[in-house]
Amino acid sequence: MAGGSPKYVVIAEALRRRCRALPPGSKLPPESELALEFGVSRMTLRQAVQRLVEEEMVDRIAGRGTYVRRPPLAKGPTLTSFTEDMRARGLRPSSRLVGWARTAAPAEVARALALAPGDAVLAVERLRSADDEPVCLELAHLPARLEPLLGAGDLEGSLYEALLRIGVRVTAGTRRVHAVALTPREAMLLGRPAGSPGLEVVHLVRDQRRRPIEYARSLYRPDRYELVAEIFREPHEEATVEMAKNAHTSPDLPTPAGPYSHVVEAGGFVYTAGLGPQDPDTGAAPDGIAAQTDRVIDNIERALAAVGLSIAHVVKTTVHLQHLDRDFAAYNEVYARRFAQPYPVRTTVGSSLPGILIEVDVVAVRPDRP
Structure with missing residues (x-):
């Protein structure tokens, strides 16, 4: 005890001050070194670190260590790709192709892409990362007519840039946002515990001819990504000020x-x-x-x-x-x-x-x- 507070509380406050002085993504010393530095057992040290994990100040990654958490990446209402978003923030975007296939369109996808039920679509699943940290798991469906025009290399990079190279320009879209619980597979790919919350974004985008061109479901880590929208209040008749x-x-x-x-x-x-x-x-x-x-x-x-x-x-x-x-x-x-x-x-x-x-x-x- 120190000043009436448990040791792990005092150590947690010292670690908070240290984390505030470090840039996001910095790795903390190993638990053994910190325990020696503060003169406590590793169990007490873990209690202190756990408080910071619960406060979302640090991330503890199994087998890798404890890192100062990065602030969430903010996404505005403009239509930009993941690659464009990350580059605009000075981060290095990357994509890993989890899998792709030509398949029959599920009913929901067929409706969104204005196809007949069972028409062929190209399904592409990718894991999107920023500075090598997983941020988003994306499953996109595109009309099958685009398959011959998109190579495997295109599917690992920016999809919108690949479409632009073949003359298809994304111009508008709609976006729906839901809170979901990650499945064990989704959590594993995103580096989160099973059952963790996820931010599901379902979007439909159109090309320059107003044709639906992509229907995608993206799962974001809410600790690493946030959606920001500027909102306005429409004037109501009862709020109208009459000028005398x-x-x-x-x-x-x-x-x-x-x-x-x-x-x-x-x-x-x-x-x-x-x-x-x-x-x-x-x-x-x-x-x-x-x-x-x-x-x-x-x-x-x-x-x-x-x-x-x-x-x-x-x-x-x-x-x-x-x-x-x-x-x-x-x-x-x-x-x-x-x-x-x-x-x-x-x-x-x-x-x-x-x-x-x-x-x-x-x-x-x-x-x-x-």
């Missing part, structure tokens, strides 16, 4: 000449449209473009004051001129005097205006808008 829209008017403004509001406020913005140079009391417009421009801007100020804003809050104007070429310079001089810098964004267009020379639309923004 409020109309404002003022007796200090000319009466609208049509079915429109003087001012509408929505989403923190304030919009005015159709503001002309008419006097609010008489409805008459002054003579000349300069006087009409001054009156329009007076009306804009009144409209904004009705919602607690000023002309300084304007960020965009659209100016309509009856005589664009003739009146632009005179209106522009008044506009520059009435609007402060930095000036709002402005668009000036020629328009057909009934009985007036100028009309202005405005967008303003509340300073407290989120």
Whole structure:
């Protein structure tokens, strides 16, 4: 006992610190050396190592030793081959051909590959490894028409690369994932105890002509492989946020000449449209473009004051001129005097205006808008 803790607990903590400092895949010293180093029996040392095995910090491999566990290899939702996945992670992929045969398609395989029941398929079983460590046991079925085009060497390498060499390009597919218990044979090939959990991935891929080209069942070691998918939440009707829209008017403004509001406020913005140079009391417009421009801007100020804003809050104007070429310079001089810098964004267009020379639309923004 040390500080009230059993010796194997203290040793396990020391080994944890050591493992964290070692790169994944590093081999720990033999049990006999560790037992001598910590001054305990091999039985006590084994108890400490077993704790790390249960915590999935190390792997104990019969006849080979104890190794710092590698983090699981993450697989995203993109369609890539095992070979491409491993190369992208800087690992050395390899495949061992367990066996292959031309056989009658089982019903499930025939449906997936759009074949008639009993049609011939090519069944290929391979053990896939990363840096010589078994990761996946794969049983793939392909249409028998591909058999003459694929040599035994192709079956031990990247299948997708072999297909590409004969003009077949894999473009899309579907994937289903299940948790299973490994059979004794599967566990033996993957270097796991019989009955260990496995990650079963069943996928169907299609070529550039949308034809089903491979139906495969892959068994992954869950301690060495994980599937990662980015997910999104679709908006629901009940979660839709309605934007409030409020109309404002003022007796200090000319009466609208049509079915429109003087001012509408929505989403923190304030919009005015159709503001002309008419006097609010008489409805008459002054003579000349300069006087009409001054009156329009007076009306804009009144409209904004009705919602607690000023002309300084304007960020965009659209100016309509009856005589664009003739009146632009005179209106522009008044506009520059009435609007402060930095000036709002402005668009000036020629328009057909009934009985007036100028009309202005405005967008303003509340300073407290989120």
